[in-house]
Amino acid sequence: MPIKLSVLDLSPIPSGHTATDALANSVDLAGQAERLGYHRYWLAEHHSTAMLACSAPELLICRIAAVTATLRVGSGGVMLPNHSPLKVAENFRVLESMFPGRIDLGLGRAPGTDPVTASALRRGAPDDFLQQLADLVGYLKDAMPADHPHARVRATPVGTPCPPIWILGSSTYGAQVAAANGFGFAYAHHIVPENVHAAMRIYRENFRASAFNQEPRAILAVSAICAPDAGEAERLAATADLAMMRTRSGKVRLPLPTVEEALAYRYEPAEESLRQYNRTRIHIGSPDMLRDELGELARQTQADELVVTSMIHSHAARVRSYALLAEALGG
Template identity: 80%
Template sequence: MPRKLSVLDLSPIPAGHTPTDALANSVDLARHAEAAGYHRYWLAEHHNTGMLACSAPELLITRIAAATTTLRVGSGGTMLPNHSPLKVAEVFRVLEAMFPGRIDLGLGRAPGTDPVTASALRRGAAGADDFPGQLADLVGYLKDVMPDGHPHARVRATPVGVPCPPIWILGSSLYGARVAAVNGFGFAYAHHIVPENAHAAMRLYREEFRASPFGHEPRAILAVSAICAPEEDEAERLAATADLSMMRTRTGRTRHPLPSVEEALAYVYQPEEEALRQYNRTRIHIGTPQALHAAIGTLADETLADEIMVTSQIHHHPYRVRSYQLLAQALMP
């Protein structure tokens, strides 16, 4: 079935380059993605890592939306427990006012970082782990429908009179699918984080979906990790970067930038590290356009995804751009 194709960008900082380079790469990739026919471009939120420059997705949204004309641009996601619901509502009202009809608000429950950093982000924020309550407040501010008796019922998210951007719930479990379904939000499943729950979560979302002012029918995105190259051997070589960076992240070594292929191929994995590397291969699609057309297309069919969103950790930026271009040719009619 025909599907839209989109980008999830973590703004990786390649070894030997600077955060400024990484952010410039994001803008360049967005322009290439737009030219290749991609539908939306989402920016992630991660903190306290030397590998990623995506600590402020709302700023990147502004830059990328200004550099493009047709892409929908949004957060993939804004990690709501890290923020005041009022502030999120105001930021996205400003974005929607600046770029009408092009902004998405993707929300996550995870911190996007380690527990200590999460504590620093949420310092002094009472109820920071109350995701349902925060979500209700955010919706109230965006729709100007705070319930009577709410302590902040008289507060308005400004500027007023701005339409609510589409809300999406990001998840890697049944919890996120259920939250999206009962509220009529869109749902984006993170197969690149937890592949095991993809089929069950996407099915539950459709089974439990309830129409609401936010959506009258299910809208499901399947987010996958992919590395595409003209030849299988080259794709495997490029994937060495993703293997090493994932292992380092999973073992708390977050100060490193995104390793080069040469550094990754030279790394000697210990047995427990090799087990993580092998697990990473269950979360990532690697190969030629023809191979990924079959693998990702089959997965999208099985999960009834309306849209495929791709993230790709490739050290050399031109190869990363080429990977997205090849995927566009393979996955879009």
């Protein structure tokens, strides 16, 4: 059966290129994804890394939505503890006003960076995700409790519908929050594959119908690299191997490596362990292989949709990967 497919874009900065190039690649990929029949295009939030240009998803959402017509465009996600709930509400009310019915608000609890950078972003603000979430919903729905200290504050522009809210998570905690509030849930299999079955089950079993959704809506975020044959896919995946090892080792001052640089790298034993772990959360292969792998994973987890991220150095190869996946899985 065809699977609904979407894109999760981290706007990688390839070695030898600039952030301007990376963002132009994101715009081009969005247009290609729309033509290929992808359903939504989500932009991530990461900070203090030379590998990614996605520090401001709200701005990228506006740019992508402006050059597309049918894609839903949103955040995958806004890391809510880094921001004022009022400012997030106003950003997304403006986006929803500009692109009615096409905006998604995906929310995460992690900082999307290291602890020092997170401290600089938050400037000592308390980390209370549930209260921030409640405040955000209050602003978006014009339903702030009367006894709230900011009850008289209105997120502007007023009268704008609330965009769909999705909770992103890589644990059962996010699944519980999404279920309790009747939000959509997107599980980050590309970050922590181990909890996927428990989280997706907990979300569906505990879902409470709400004004946001009458039924559970579950997305599975996966990392995939697809090429015409398995050998070429493995070659392209060398970039993702080295990039992820560097990220988990704190080596964030380097851009996305070329395939040649990655193949020439010699891993120390501890680094090789990180590389091997990365292979548990990335799907690599030909279209037939990934049709079977990802199709089975979607079936097992009861995912309504797959949102795919691909860390490939060559923009042309990344576009081709998405095209092959659309042909194999999208029907």
